[in-house]
Amino acid sequence: MDILVVNCGSSTVKYQLFCIEGEEDYQVLAKGIVERIGAPGSRLEHNGNGQTFTREREVPNHRVAIQWVIEVLTQEETRVLESIDQIEAVGHRVVHGGERLTGSVLVNDEALEIIKECVDLSPLHNPANILGIEACRELMPGIPQVAVFDTAFHGTIPEYAYIYAIPYEYYEKYRIRRYGFHGTSHQYVSERAAKMLGKDLRDLKLITCHMGSGVSFAAIKGGKSIDTSMGFTPLEGLVMGTRSGDLDPAIPLFLMRKENLSVDEIDEILNKKSGVLGVSGISGDTRDIEDAAPFNHRAQLTLDLIAYRAKKYIGSYYAILGGLDGLVFTAGIGENSSGIRKSVCQGLEHLGILIDDERNKARRREAIISSDQSQVTVMLIPTNEELMIARDTWRLAKERGEHDAALHRGSEEKYR
Ligand code: AMP
Numbered sequence: 001m002d003i004l005v006v007n008c009g010s011s012t013v014k015y016q017l018f019c020i021e022g023e024e025d026y027q028v029l030a031k032g033i034v035e036r037i038g039a040p041g042s043r044l045e046h047n048g049n050g051q052t053f054t055r056e057r058e059v060p061n062h063r064v065a066i067q068w069v070i071e072v073l074t075q076e077e078t079r080v081l082e083s084i085d086q087i088e089a090v091g092h093r094v095v096h097g098g099e100r101l102t103g104s105v106l107v108n109d110e111a112l113e114i115i116k117e118c119v120d121l122s123p124l125h126n127p128a129n130i131l132g133i134e135a136c137r138e139l140m141p142g143i144p145q146v147a148v149f150d151t152a153f154h155g156t157i158p159e160y161a162y163i164y165a166i167p168y169e170y171y172e173k174y175r176i177r178r179y180g181f182h183g184t185s186h187q188y189v190s191e192r193a194a195k196m197l198g199k200d201l202r203d204l205k206l207i208t209c210h211m212g213s214g215v216s217f218a219a220i221k222g223g224k225s226i227d228t229s230m231g232f233t234p235l236e237g238l239v240m241g242t243r244s245g246d247l248d249p250a251i252p253l254f255l256m257r258k259e260n261l262s263v264d265e266i267d268e269i270l271n272k273k274s275g276v277l278g279v280s281g282i283s284g285d286t287r288d289i290e291d292a293a294p295f296n297h298r299a300q301l302t303l304d305l306i307a308y309r310a311k312k313y314i315g316s317y318y319a320i321l322g323g324l325d326g327l328v329f330t331a332g333i334g335e336n337s338s339g340i341r342k343s344v345c346q347g348l349e350h351l352g353i354l355i356d357d358e359r360n361k362a363r364r365r366e367a368i369i370s371s372d373q374s375q376v377t378v379m380l381i382p383t384n385e386e387l388m389i390a391r392d393t394w395r396l397a398k399e400r401g402e403h404d405a406a407l408h409r410g411s412e413e414k415y416r
Pocket of ligand 1: 287
């Protein structure tokens, strides 16, 4: 089954075309990105059929971007598909599913309405995701569209872990609670971790550390998320590229009063000017910080802060899990930076976490990086959110196909 996976951001469309026949039986036929949608200099970067190229064209909106992607996938010299009809289903990454969408769904009018209701909870992401779904429904009518949510995997977090200690009426009125994000990534690496350990996921206690420009950790017991560091929004939790993570909630109030800041200004400070960028004053990219650290105090301080906060989360998740079998690193930093992985694990020997320096040199490939004496297996697992989306899309499209076939058989029997 040929499945197109679409990940729409506010000015980008990332895509991957999969040929998938089973959970482990798949092939990536093409992938790429359309950037700068609605701005001058829109471009498409494509990789497929052994070719990689970049093209420029005016792309005023997401519909035109997706139309361009389909053109590239099906036209003469770059063709990986005979025609658009070969695409049997489309999988969409959707950031927020709220409390009602806690698993992947076939998008019908009702599901789309709920996704639209979640715009309030994710004003930066859900609108672009909706544009992508609407464009694909229009361009490929009748083809199953599946929505896979970043929040869904965390739908198992217990009530006492997701409720904030503010007046309960705000939960009732606005659904203010912890939701968690990066769920597709946490789920993917936890499933891979079980395979690497040769154990049943249902018997495992894992902490998964998604460390990229956004950072979130999850405590996973028996394959279910029981807590995660991001909350009502992706601002809560660990130190990120430009986001503050946890802080005393009185600080924004203090700053707003002292500096006479508007709501939008404080929002910008906490989301875009804080974290690694804010503390180091150099960059939000940890590569720059690692380069600068030997001769720059604030760069070293930033690295120390990242590691210290990470240790605190690992310790608290160890406590709520009641032990730990595996610690997993993934995403940009987790897959690449041996230095940050080491500094996060250093000092956690009393929890049975022992890194092996030689094994820890691994980058961007699945590897066990703990020593043979380590009680906890520390793993490096590259994330693959697109594959998770393709699998869920394949499963739901197949179920719908079987359901339709059964209905068809039923009506044939009725009129026989
Ligand atoms: P992601 O959001 O998963 O794409 O991760 C992006 C972030 O990963 C960048 O902002 C960097 O901070 C970090 N990163 C990417 N490559 C490396 C690398 N080779 N070494 C250290 N950090 C890296």
